[in-house]
Amino acid sequence: MNVVYLNGAFMPVAEAKVSAMDRGFLFGDGAYEVIPVYSRRPFRLPEHLARLRHTLEGILLADPLGEAEWTRLINEIVARNEGEDQSVYLQITRGADTKRNHAFPARVVPTVYIMSEPLVTPAAAQRESGIAAVSAPDVRWLRCDLKTTSLLANCLLRQQAVDAGCVETVLFRDGFITEGAASNIFAVKNGVLLAPPKNHLMLPGITYDVVLELAARHGLPCEVRNVPEAEARGANELWMTSSTKEVLPIVRLDGQPVGTGRPGPVFARMYAWYQDFKRTVMRGG
Ligand code: PDD
Numbered sequence: 001m002n003v004v005y006l007n008g009a010f011m012p013v014a015e016a017k018v019s020a021m022d023r024g025f026l027f028g029d030g031a032y033e034v035i036p037v038y039s040r041r042p043f044r045l046p047e048h049l050a051r052l053r054h055t056l057e058g059i060l061l062a063d064p065l066g067e068a069e070w071t072r073l074i075n076e077i078v079a080r081n082e083g084e085d086q087s088v089y090l091q092i093t094r095g096a097d098t099k100r101n102h103a104f105p106a107r108v109v110p111t112v113y114i115m116s117e118p119l120v121t122p123a124a125a126q127r128e129s130g131i132a133a134v135s136a137p138d139v140r141w142l143r144c145d146l147k148t149t150s151l152l153a154n155c156l157l158r159q160q161a162v163d164a165g166c167v168e169t170v171l172f173r174d175g176f177i178t179e180g181a182a183s184n185i186f187a188v189k190n191g192v193l194l195a196p197p198k199n200h201l202m203l204p205g206i207t208y209d210v211v212l213e214l215a216a217r218h219g220l221p222c223e224v225r226n227v228p229e230a231e232a233r234g235a236n237e238l239w240m241t242s243s244t245k246e247v248l249p250i251v252r253l254d255g256q257p258v259g260t261g262r263p264g265p266v267f268a269r270m271y272a273w274y275q276d277f278k279r280t281v282m283r284g285g
Contacts, residue, residue, distance in 0.1 A: 039084050052090075135169065157169045168240050179202040
Protein backbone atom coordinates (compact mmCIF):
# COMPACT_ATOMS: atom_id res chain seq x y z
CA MET A 1 0.00 0.00 0.00
CA ASN A 2 1.36 3.39 -1.02
CA VAL A 3 1.56 5.60 2.10
CA VAL A 4 1.48 9.36 1.60
CA TYR A 5 1.68 12.39 3.86
CA LEU A 6 -0.97 15.08 3.66
CA ASN A 7 -1.25 18.09 5.98
CA GLY A 8 0.08 16.51 9.13
CA ALA A 9 -0.92 12.86 8.75
CA PHE A 10 0.27 9.68 7.02
CA MET A 11 -2.42 7.73 5.17
CA PRO A 12 -3.00 5.36 2.23
CA VAL A 13 -2.98 7.32 -1.02
CA ALA A 14 -6.67 6.45 -1.64
CA GLU A 15 -7.60 8.37 1.52
CA ALA A 16 -5.66 11.53 0.66
CA LYS A 17 -8.16 14.22 -0.32
CA VAL A 18 -7.76 17.96 -0.89
CA SER A 19 -10.32 20.73 -1.37
CA ALA A 20 -11.58 21.49 -4.87
CA MET A 21 -10.90 25.13 -3.88
CA ASP A 22 -7.19 24.40 -3.44
CA ARG A 23 -5.11 26.89 -5.42
CA GLY A 24 -2.91 24.05 -6.61
CA PHE A 25 -5.99 22.69 -8.41
CA LEU A 26 -7.43 26.05 -9.54
CA PHE A 27 -4.23 27.92 -10.48
CA GLY A 28 -1.30 25.48 -10.38
CA ASP A 29 -0.17 27.71 -7.50
CA GLY A 30 2.49 25.62 -5.80
CA ALA A 31 6.07 24.42 -5.56
CA TYR A 32 7.39 20.86 -5.88
CA GLU A 33 10.48 18.68 -5.71
CA VAL A 34 11.43 15.22 -6.95
CA ILE A 35 14.11 13.51 -4.86
CA PRO A 36 15.69 10.23 -5.94
CA VAL A 37 16.28 7.73 -3.14
CA TYR A 38 18.99 5.08 -3.47
CA SER A 39 19.21 2.27 -0.92
CA ARG A 40 16.68 4.27 1.15
CA ARG A 41 18.99 7.32 1.25
CA PRO A 42 17.48 10.50 -0.24
CA PHE A 43 20.13 11.84 -2.61
CA ARG A 44 21.38 15.38 -1.93
CA LEU A 45 18.41 16.19 0.28
CA PRO A 46 19.88 19.51 1.55
CA GLU A 47 20.38 20.62 -2.08
CA HIS A 48 16.83 19.64 -3.01
CA LEU A 49 15.51 21.51 0.04
CA ALA A 50 17.62 24.56 -0.87
CA ARG A 51 16.07 24.51 -4.36
CA LEU A 52 12.63 24.17 -2.76
CA ARG A 53 13.39 27.22 -0.58
CA HIS A 54 14.44 29.14 -3.71
CA THR A 55 11.13 28.21 -5.39
CA LEU A 56 9.07 29.14 -2.33
CA GLU A 57 10.82 32.50 -2.05
CA GLY A 58 10.26 33.06 -5.77
CA ILE A 59 6.52 32.45 -5.47
CA LEU A 60 6.19 34.35 -2.16
CA LEU A 61 5.01 31.33 -0.20
CA ALA A 62 6.41 30.88 3.32
CA ASP A 63 7.99 27.48 3.99
CA PRO A 64 5.45 25.82 6.30
CA LEU A 65 7.91 23.26 7.71
CA GLY A 66 11.61 24.14 7.63
CA GLU A 67 14.57 21.90 6.76
CA ALA A 68 14.57 19.67 9.85
CA GLU A 69 10.88 18.82 9.57
CA TRP A 70 11.08 18.23 5.79
CA THR A 71 13.99 15.87 6.40
CA ARG A 72 12.09 13.98 9.08
CA LEU A 73 8.95 13.63 6.96
CA ILE A 74 10.81 12.58 3.82
CA ASN A 75 12.75 9.91 5.72
CA GLU A 76 9.50 8.72 7.24
CA ILE A 77 7.82 8.43 3.82
CA VAL A 78 10.81 6.46 2.54
CA ALA A 79 10.64 4.13 5.55
CA ARG A 80 6.89 3.60 5.20
CA ASN A 81 7.03 2.70 1.51
CA GLU A 82 8.38 -0.37 -0.25
CA GLY A 83 11.54 -0.51 -2.27
CA GLU A 84 15.16 0.35 -1.69
CA ASP A 85 15.14 2.85 -4.56
CA GLN A 86 12.32 5.37 -4.57
CA SER A 87 11.35 8.69 -6.09
CA VAL A 88 9.95 11.05 -3.47
CA TYR A 89 7.59 13.74 -4.74
CA LEU A 90 6.59 16.64 -2.51
CA GLN A 91 4.44 19.66 -3.17
CA ILE A 92 3.22 22.69 -1.29
CA THR A 93 0.34 24.76 -2.60
CA ARG A 94 -1.01 28.08 -1.41
CA GLY A 95 -3.99 26.20 0.04
CA ALA A 96 -7.73 26.74 -0.39
CA ASP A 97 -9.75 29.95 -0.33
CA THR A 98 -13.49 30.47 0.08
CA LYS A 99 -13.82 31.87 -3.44
CA ARG A 100 -11.76 31.81 -6.60
CA ASN A 101 -9.50 34.84 -6.61
CA HIS A 102 -6.17 35.29 -8.37
CA ALA A 103 -4.80 37.34 -5.48
CA PHE A 104 -3.56 35.37 -2.48
CA PRO A 105 -5.97 34.40 0.35
CA ALA A 106 -5.88 36.81 3.33
CA ARG A 107 -4.75 33.91 5.50
CA VAL A 108 -2.76 31.23 3.71
CA VAL A 109 -2.89 27.67 5.03
CA PRO A 110 -0.63 25.74 2.66
CA THR A 111 -1.42 22.23 1.51
CA VAL A 112 1.57 19.94 2.04
CA TYR A 113 1.73 16.62 0.23
CA ILE A 114 4.49 14.00 0.04
CA MET A 115 4.39 10.68 -1.79
CA SER A 116 6.86 8.09 -2.96
CA GLU A 117 6.94 6.01 -6.11
CA PRO A 118 9.39 3.29 -7.15
CA LEU A 119 12.48 4.82 -8.77
CA VAL A 120 12.49 3.43 -12.30
CA THR A 121 15.70 4.32 -14.13
CA PRO A 122 15.94 3.85 -17.92
CA ALA A 123 16.21 0.31 -19.25
CA ALA A 124 19.64 -0.79 -20.48
CA ALA A 125 18.29 -1.15 -24.03
CA GLN A 126 17.21 2.50 -24.09
CA ARG A 127 20.58 3.66 -22.83
CA GLU A 128 22.47 1.43 -25.25
CA SER A 129 20.52 2.48 -28.33
CA GLY A 130 20.01 6.08 -27.22
CA ILE A 131 16.80 8.05 -27.50
CA ALA A 132 15.16 10.25 -30.10
CA ALA A 133 14.09 13.81 -29.36
CA VAL A 134 12.22 16.58 -31.12
CA SER A 135 12.86 20.28 -30.67
CA ALA A 136 10.48 23.16 -29.99
CA PRO A 137 10.62 26.85 -29.16
CA ASP A 138 10.72 27.33 -25.40
CA VAL A 139 7.35 29.00 -24.88
CA ARG A 140 7.46 28.93 -21.08
CA TRP A 141 7.57 31.92 -18.73
CA LEU A 142 10.79 33.63 -17.63
CA ARG A 143 11.11 31.97 -14.20
CA CYS A 144 12.05 28.46 -15.32
CA ASP A 145 14.49 28.35 -12.38
CA LEU A 146 11.46 27.85 -10.11
CA LYS A 147 10.15 24.31 -9.71
CA THR A 148 6.46 25.17 -9.68
CA THR A 149 3.48 22.91 -10.19
CA SER A 150 2.30 25.15 -13.09
CA LEU A 151 3.64 22.63 -15.61
CA LEU A 152 1.14 22.89 -18.48
CA ALA A 153 3.74 24.24 -20.91
CA ASN A 154 6.17 21.46 -19.94
CA CYS A 155 3.39 18.86 -20.35
CA LEU A 156 2.45 20.18 -23.81
CA LEU A 157 6.11 20.22 -24.83
CA ARG A 158 6.77 16.69 -23.55
CA GLN A 159 3.64 15.47 -25.33
CA GLN A 160 5.04 16.77 -28.62
CA ALA A 161 7.91 14.31 -28.17
CA VAL A 162 5.59 11.43 -27.25
CA ASP A 163 3.29 12.15 -30.22
CA ALA A 164 6.36 11.95 -32.49
CA GLY A 165 7.41 8.61 -30.95
CA CYS A 166 10.26 10.34 -29.10
CA VAL A 167 11.32 10.62 -25.46
CA GLU A 168 12.13 14.30 -24.91
CA THR A 169 11.67 17.75 -26.41
CA VAL A 170 14.81 19.90 -26.58
CA LEU A 171 13.91 23.56 -26.06
CA PHE A 172 15.48 26.54 -27.79
CA ARG A 173 14.93 30.16 -26.79
CA ASP A 174 16.35 33.08 -28.77
CA GLY A 175 18.61 30.68 -30.67
CA PHE A 176 20.10 28.87 -27.68
CA ILE A 177 19.41 25.60 -25.84
CA THR A 178 17.60 26.14 -22.56
CA GLU A 179 16.77 22.60 -21.37
CA GLY A 180 14.37 19.72 -22.04
CA ALA A 181 10.65 19.59 -21.22
CA ALA A 182 11.58 17.74 -17.99
CA SER A 183 15.38 17.46 -18.09
CA ASN A 184 18.59 19.41 -18.57
CA ILE A 185 20.47 19.14 -21.87
CA PHE A 186 24.22 18.84 -22.45
CA ALA A 187 26.16 18.81 -25.74
CA VAL A 188 29.59 17.43 -26.58
CA LYS A 189 31.67 19.03 -29.33
CA ASN A 190 35.22 17.93 -30.15
CA GLY A 191 35.59 16.25 -26.76
CA VAL A 192 34.38 19.29 -24.79
CA LEU A 193 31.25 19.08 -22.64
CA LEU A 194 28.98 22.10 -23.21
CA ALA A 195 26.43 23.05 -20.56
CA PRO A 196 23.97 25.95 -20.67
CA PRO A 197 24.57 28.28 -17.70
CA LYS A 198 22.17 28.26 -14.77
CA ASN A 199 19.88 31.26 -15.00
CA HIS A 200 16.18 32.11 -14.97
CA LEU A 201 15.64 30.18 -18.23
CA MET A 202 16.31 26.69 -16.88
CA LEU A 203 15.81 24.57 -13.81
CA PRO A 204 19.07 24.17 -11.87
CA GLY A 205 19.12 20.38 -11.98
CA ILE A 206 20.69 18.37 -9.18
CA THR A 207 21.77 15.81 -11.81
CA TYR A 208 23.21 18.68 -13.89
CA ASP A 209 25.46 19.51 -10.91
CA VAL A 210 26.53 15.88 -10.55
CA VAL A 211 27.44 15.64 -14.25
CA LEU A 212 29.56 18.81 -14.05
CA GLU A 213 31.24 17.60 -10.86
CA LEU A 214 32.06 14.23 -12.42
CA ALA A 215 33.43 15.96 -15.53
CA ALA A 216 35.69 18.12 -13.35
CA ARG A 217 36.79 15.20 -11.19
CA HIS A 218 37.75 13.06 -14.21
CA GLY A 219 39.35 15.85 -16.22
CA LEU A 220 36.74 16.09 -18.96
CA PRO A 221 37.02 19.57 -20.51
CA CYS A 222 33.88 21.53 -19.93
CA GLU A 223 32.43 24.88 -20.93
CA VAL A 224 29.43 26.35 -19.14
CA ARG A 225 28.07 28.82 -21.67
CA ASN A 226 25.16 29.45 -23.99
CA VAL A 227 24.93 26.76 -26.67
CA PRO A 228 23.61 28.04 -30.02
CA GLU A 229 21.02 25.96 -31.80
CA ALA A 230 23.33 25.32 -34.77
CA GLU A 231 26.02 24.04 -32.40
CA ALA A 232 23.50 21.75 -30.71
CA ARG A 233 22.39 20.35 -34.05
CA GLY A 234 26.00 19.88 -35.15
CA ALA A 235 27.16 18.41 -31.83
CA ASN A 236 28.94 15.06 -31.64
CA GLU A 237 26.73 14.10 -28.71
CA LEU A 238 23.62 15.37 -26.92
CA TRP A 239 22.49 14.13 -23.49
CA MET A 240 19.46 14.64 -21.31
CA THR A 241 19.76 14.45 -17.51
CA SER A 242 17.32 14.25 -14.62
CA SER A 243 16.91 12.56 -11.26
CA THR A 244 14.81 9.78 -12.75
CA LYS A 245 16.44 9.46 -16.22
CA GLU A 246 20.00 9.92 -14.87
CA VAL A 247 22.04 10.53 -18.07
CA LEU A 248 20.64 9.44 -21.44
CA PRO A 249 22.16 9.93 -24.89
CA ILE A 250 19.98 11.67 -27.50
CA VAL A 251 20.93 10.09 -30.84
CA ARG A 252 18.30 11.68 -33.11
CA LEU A 253 16.97 15.23 -33.07
CA ASP A 254 14.02 16.10 -35.31
CA GLY A 255 14.71 12.93 -37.32
CA GLN A 256 18.37 13.80 -37.97
CA PRO A 257 21.23 11.79 -36.44
CA VAL A 258 23.17 13.47 -33.64
CA GLY A 259 26.86 12.83 -34.40
CA THR A 260 27.13 9.23 -35.59
CA GLY A 261 23.55 8.51 -34.56
CA ARG A 262 24.85 6.19 -31.83
CA PRO A 263 25.62 6.89 -28.14
CA GLY A 264 29.05 8.52 -28.12
CA PRO A 265 32.31 7.74 -26.32
CA VAL A 266 32.05 10.70 -23.96
CA PHE A 267 28.60 9.51 -22.89
CA ALA A 268 30.02 6.03 -22.25
CA ARG A 269 32.61 7.54 -19.91
CA MET A 270 30.12 9.77 -18.12
CA TYR A 271 27.68 6.90 -17.69
CA ALA A 272 30.40 4.75 -16.11
CA TRP A 273 31.41 7.59 -13.77
CA TYR A 274 27.76 8.16 -12.85
CA GLN A 275 27.17 4.48 -12.03
CA ASP A 276 30.35 4.37 -10.00
CA PHE A 277 29.27 7.52 -8.13
CA LYS A 278 25.86 5.95 -7.51
CA ARG A 279 27.41 2.81 -6.07
CA THR A 280 30.00 4.53 -3.92
CA VAL A 281 28.33 7.80 -2.90
CA MET A 282 24.57 7.78 -3.53
CA ARG A 283 24.15 4.34 -1.97
CA GLY A 284 26.56 5.33 0.75
CA GLY A 285 29.22 2.79 -0.15
N1 PDD B 1 12.06 17.13 -13.45
N2 PDD B 1 14.55 20.71 -16.05
C1 PDD B 1 13.23 20.46 -15.89
C2 PDD B 1 12.25 21.33 -16.60
C3 PDD B 1 12.82 19.39 -15.08
O1 PDD B 1 11.51 19.16 -14.90
C4 PDD B 1 13.79 18.57 -14.44
C5 PDD B 1 13.42 17.42 -13.56
C6 PDD B 1 15.14 18.86 -14.64
C7 PDD B 1 16.25 18.06 -14.00
O2 PDD B 1 16.36 18.32 -12.61
P1 PDD B 1 16.93 17.21 -11.62
O3 PDD B 1 18.25 16.78 -12.16
O4 PDD B 1 17.05 17.91 -10.33
O5 PDD B 1 15.95 16.06 -11.59
C8 PDD B 1 15.49 19.96 -15.45
C9 PDD B 1 11.58 16.17 -12.51
C10 PDD B 1 12.30 14.87 -12.50
C11 PDD B 1 10.09 16.06 -12.68
O6 PDD B 1 9.46 17.09 -12.88
O7 PDD B 1 9.55 14.95 -12.58
